[in-house]
Amino acid sequence: MGDYTFNTEVRVRPERALAFEKEIYMAGGLSAKDAEIVAEHLVEADERGVYSHGIQRNHIHIKRLEMGGTSKTGVPSVIRRHGATALVDGGNAMGFIGGKYAMQEAIEIAKQYGTSTVSITNTNHFGTCAYFVQMAADAGQIGIMWTINCANHMAPWGGVERQLGNNPFGVGIPCKTRPTVILDMATSVAARGKIVMAMKTHTPIPDTWALDKAGNPTTDPVKAYEGTVQPFGGYKGYGMTVINAMLGAVLNNSAFGPAVIDFYEEPDKVQNNGFLLQCIDINAIDNLDDFLLRMDAAVDYLKGGKKAEGVDEIYLPGEIEYNAQQIALKEGIRYPIEVIQENNELAKRLGVSMRLTD
Amino acid sequence: MGDYTFNTEVRVRPERALAFEKEIYMAGGLSAKDAEIVAEHLVEADERGVYSHGIQRNHIHIKRLEMGGTSKTGVPSVIRRHGATALVDGGNAMGFIGGKYAMQEAIEIAKQYGTSTVSITNTNHFGTCAYFVQMAADAGQIGIMWTINCANHMAPWGGVERQLGNNPFGVGIPCKTRPTVILDMATSVAARGKIVMAMKTHTPIPDTWALDKAGNPTTDPVKAYEGTVQPFGGYKGYGMTVINAMLGAVLNNSAFGPAVIDFYEEPDKVQNNGFLLQCIDINAIDNLDDFLLRMDAAVDYLKGGKKAEGVDEIYLPGEIEYNAQQIALKEGIRYPIEVIQENNELAKRLGVSMRLTD
Numbered sequence: 001m002g003d004y005t006f007n008t009e010v011r012v013r014p015e016r017a018l019a020f021e022k023e024i025y026m027a028g029g030l031s032a033k034d035a036e037i038v039a040e041h042l043v044e045a046d047e048r049g050v051y052s053h054g055i056q057r058n059h060i061h062i063k064r065l066e067m068g069g070t071s072k073t074g075v076p077s078v079i080r081r082h083g084a085t086a087l088v089d090g091g092n093a094m095g096f097i098g099g100k101y102a103m104q105e106a107i108e109i110a111k112q113y114g115t116s117t118v119s120i121t122n123t124n125h126f127g128t129c130a131y132f133v134q135m136a137a138d139a140g141q142i143g144i145m146w147t148i149n150c151a152n153h154m155a156p157w158g159g160v161e162r163q164l165g166n167n168p169f170g171v172g173i174p175c176k177t178r179p180t181v182i183l184d185m186a187t188s189v190a191a192r193g194k195i196v197m198a199m200k201t202h203t204p205i206p207d208t209w210a211l212d213k214a215g216n217p218t219t220d221p222v223k224a225y226e227g228t229v230q231p232f233g234g235y236k237g238y239g240m241t242v243i244n245a246m247l248g249a250v251l252n253n254s255a256f257g258p259a260v261i262d263f264y265e266e267p268d269k270v271q272n273n274g275f276l277l278q279c280i281d282i283n284a285i286d287n288l289d290d291f292l293l294r295m296d297a298a299v300d301y302l303k304g305g306k307k308a309e310g311v312d313e314i315y316l317p318g319e320i321e322y323n324a325q326q327i328a329l330k331e332g333i334r335y336p337i338e339v340i341q342e343n344n345e346l347a348k349r350l351g352v353s354m355r356l357t358d
Numbered sequence: 359m360g361d362y363t364f365n366t367e368v369r370v371r372p373e374r375a376l377a378f379e380k381e382i383y384m385a386g387g388l389s390a391k392d393a394e395i396v397a398e399h400l401v402e403a404d405e406r407g408v409y410s411h412g413i414q415r416n417h418i419h420i421k422r423l424e425m426g427g428t429s430k431t432g433v434p435s436v437i438r439r440h441g442a443t444a445l446v447d448g449g450n451a452m453g454f455i456g457g458k459y460a461m462q463e464a465i466e467i468a469k470q471y472g473t474s475t476v477s478i479t480n481t482n483h484f485g486t487c488a489y490f491v492q493m494a495a496d497a498g499q500i501g502i503m504w505t506i507n508c509a510n511h512m513a514p515w516g517g518v519e520r521q522l523g524n525n526p527f528g529v530g531i532p533c534k535t536r537p538t539v540i541l542d543m544a545t546s547v548a549a550r551g552k553i554v555m556a557m558k559t560h561t562p563i564p565d566t567w568a569l570d571k572a573g574n575p576t577t578d579p580v581k582a583y584e585g586t587v588q589p590f591g592g593y594k595g596y597g598m599t600v601i602n603a604m605l606g607a608v609l610n611n612s613a614f615g616p617a618v619i620d621f622y623e624e625p626d627k628v629q630n631n632g633f634l635l636q637c638i639d640i641n642a643i644d645n646l647d648d649f650l651l652r653m654d655a656a657v658d659y660l661k662g663g664k665k666a667e668g669v670d671e672i673y674l675p676g677e678i679e680y681n682a683q684q685i686a687l688k689e690g691i692r693y694p695i696e697v698i699q700e701n702n703e704l705a706k707r708l709g710v711s712m713r714l715t716d
């Protein structure tokens with residue numbers, strides 16, 4: 001993720017990006033508190049090199065707030081509570097806000113009961129799974145997240161229609177000194193954004209990325225764009241995306257299948273996104289510190305294995321993003337100039353005086 | 359899974375296979391109750407066409423009981439209980455026995471708390487995830503299972519050494535009239551058994567299945583056998599196998615990495631296998647019946663999608679196995695003659711008078 005190269009690169013201090021983002025979302029109608037939550041999530045994604053989920057999405061998030069698809073003033077709340085479970089109504093607030101609220105709830109419940117399952121409905125695009133499962137890890141817990149994506153671009157295995165999202169899935173497991181092991185992955189081989197990029201640059205794509213409208217593999221990005229994205233790992237990835245949708249959305253009656261609106265194309269429509277959070281308080285199973293040391297040893301063991309020719313390092317899930325974040329915190333976040341410019345223009349349009357760069 | 363063709367096929371009534379299996383395991387030293395649990399699990403795998411996990415493994419299971427790697431008389435027990443969690447010591451009994459005990463515990467806890475997390479250690483090869491998550495589904499719950507495999511044959515991404523198993527993962531979600539949606543998958547592209555089969559028949563294998571000792575893709579089954587199996591979906595499958603191992607084994611200090619013995623090659627060694635079970639009682643989140651109807655609708659929607667040319671039907675995870683089971687229950691379980699013969703010989707050796715066939 002952290003291996004992007006940009007034609008013209010600009011570095012922005014994280015504090016400045018955070019302050020800018022807060023201004024943007026306050027101008028977009030959010031309270032200062034909510035704007036801070038959104039800012040923190042988006043800037044962290046950029047720090048980690050996950051630009052697809054960072055501030056480059058400001059324009060669509062703001063558009064949805066302006067057009068009413070997402071509520072500016074929605075407040076998440078627990079609407080059902082039983083044992084170690086909760087059902088949260090996201091109040092149609094931005095998904096970052098509903099997600100943080102629901103994960104805080106999940107962490108608190110797991111502190112009491114050793115584990116928790118929190119289902120959230122009536123929410124929106126929530127950003128990265130990494131952000132939320134890291135919250136659990138910071139609390140000495142394991143975080144798990146089953147989600148449905150914000151548009152249907154995948155066919156069921158053997159099908160040709162866009163009936164499923166490339167529904168992401170996340171798990172975070174803390175270590176003592178090593179970075180939290182974070183699996184955060186969508187269930188397609190490649191993000192649809194990569195197909196869009198290839199279309200713009202008239203570049204062929206690998207035949208493993210997408211199927212054309214007839215269900216055949218294609219290297220033509222235009223045919224791929226009209227068709228469906230392929231699940232990673234064939235029918236196994238299809239299986240995972242189905243399970244994610246059922247746990248994330250069917251469980252609590254959030255949008256699934258034909259009810260899924262396109263987050264990007266229908267900014268005036270309520271999304272009714274849903275997802276499922278689970279926490280495990282490690283102390284319930286074993287002494288936390290002993291576990292964290294075992295995790296360090298497990299990471300060291302995997303990283304210490306003999307490498308294939310040409311491989312410099314073996315990485316754990318989430319480690320590349322962690323490394324990118326450490327560099328960004330020291331040296332500033334690397335951005336392509338285009339993202340800076342479009343966001344400075346957005347600020348201007350919203351009457352925000354601050355800019356990402358001087 | 360249900361698409362095997364055998365040179366010489368024999369059909370065995372499930373009741374007969376069950377009775378035979380019970381005799382085999384009682385002769386192997388198990389109590390009648392434990393032998394029944396093992397019989398039920400193995401025969402169900404065969405009914406579902408998952409022959410890799412069925413009675414063809416009797417010889418290794420019996421060998422381990424005989425050589426002391428697995429305990430004949432071990433009894434699983436809860437050794438720690440906090441809130442909606444439990445830690446189970448499998449007593450080094452067969453994994454089918456420990457797994458069933460732990461899943462019953464998980465289901466009972468979830469009935470009370472709406473959700474549960476049960477970690478089991480000191481157990482053995484447990485068979486299929488499908489069996490256990492179906493238990494949860496039968497109780498109106500969702501079952502989730504994170505596990506570590508019984509031998510290391512996979513390298514970390516970028517590595518060349520056998521440091522990881524192709525650790526399986528399972529989720530079961532009940533429907534009203536449709537079969538339970540069951541994802542039960544290992545994290546390798548292909549089972550290692552398929553490489554062994556290709557080696558025996560001197561057949562090249564697809565270059566996506568395995569890496570040679572240097573970490574290069576190979577179509578030579580001998581080089582593949584000496585090397586490592588590939589994770590499904592590349593680094594994403596690697597990420598999943600790591601997470602499975604950490605949740606299944608590192609969490610409760612079961613065998614991971616160098617501590618993993620080869621279940622097949624070291625029948626005298628204690629395995630100390632571990633896995634993690636999670637249940638969600640659907641009634642805690644929403645009315646169970648409403649949910650089951652939504653699941654039926656979700657399944658119908660996916661199955662009703664337009665199919666690619668040459669595709670007869672869109673299947674949900676677990677549906678092919680369910681269909682195979684329905685046929686097996688009516689018409690008997692299809693077995694290759696070789697499996698019948700080797701098991702009848704095993705019976706003879708164990709002094710069991712019953713045979714699988716007349």
